[in-house]
Amino acid sequence: MRDATQQPATISDEAARQIRAHAEDCCPSECCGLVFESGVPFDGGVRRCTNVQERLHREEPESFPRTARHAFRLADADQLLLARSFDGEHPARVLYHSHINCAARFSAADLAGASIDGEPLYPDLLHLVVAVQDGVAGAMALFSVTRVGATEIWRSA
Numbered sequence: 001m002r003d004a005t006q007q008p009a010t011i012s013d014e015a016a017r018q019i020r021a022h023a024e025d026c027c028p029s030e031c032c033g034l035v036f037e038s039g040v041p042f043d044g045g046v047r048r049c050t051n052v053q054e055r056l057h058r059e060e061p062e063s064f065p066r067t068a069r070h071a072f073r074l075a076d077a078d079q080l081l082l083a084r085s086f087d088g089e090h091p092a093r094v095l096y097h098s099h100i101n102c103a104a105r106f107s108a109a110d111l112a113g114a115s116i117d118g119e120p121l122y123p124d125l126l127h128l129v130v131a132v133q134d135g136v137a138g139a140m141a142l143f144s145v146t147r148v149g150a151t152e153i154w155r156s157a
């Protein structure tokens with residue numbers, strides 16, 4: 001049986017390093033990005049995406065009450081890249097985002113964002129949350145989302 005503390009293939013040490021660096025660069029906003037199956041011409045399979053939550057909040061505060069400090073939303077181009085990747089040779093395996101001064105857990109809002117009417121939007125996609133505490137990225141947790149909810153499948157300190 002696989003050791004639960006062992007790094008899953010989708011999150012290499014290099015990918016984890018890049019995700020933490022991205023999370024720190026974006027702080028105090030949440031970052032978001034994708035990890036593709038290896039072999040794609042992104043650094044280590046990690047692609048930094050654009051979090052458009054702040055702009056949406058500014059333009060339509062009633063529809064988007066939360067700022068980028070407490071939420072993320074992929075830019076349209078990134079959404080398209082994600083959706084199309086499943087038809088290609090190097091599908092996206094992980095969608096990651098950060099939590100600012102908050103634990104690496106999958107929130108109710110995260111679950112709502114990953115599902116439509118309770119069905120996972122992308123059943124093969126895993127979700128990674130990286131916690132940023134006082135500007136420093138630390139704990140990471142990886143979740144799978146099914147119609148019954150999110151299940152933590154891996155965690156690193």
Ligand SMILES: [Zn+2]
Nearest residue numbers: 097099107110
């Ligand atoms: Zn979240």
